[in-house]
Amino acid sequence: MKEIVICAAIKMPDGYIARGHRHGDCIRHINEHYSYLKKDITWSKCTQGFMTGYNRFVTREEGRKLQDAAGIKSVEEYRGDTLFSEDLY
Secondary structure, eight states, X not given: OXXXXXXXXXXXXXXXXXXXXXHHHHHHHHHHHHHHTTXXXXXXXXXXXXXXXXXXXXXXXXXXXXXXHTTOOOSSOOBXXXXXXXXXX
């Protein structure tokens, strides 16, 4: 079975990964989670990407390569070499 992207994700500098349908969902989750923990968020050190069916975090660029290798087309049209959550559903 080929590895494919299943949802948006953001990886925090401390290793925490938030998952969601869109990256905006991940941002809301991170804001709530880190507010509860009373931790500051350094957004410039976060990485937006995706989770795969193998529960692996990948960057936007790697996610796009996985989708291409699996022959999965964007629901709209791919933009450049990066994957956007809008390409999934």
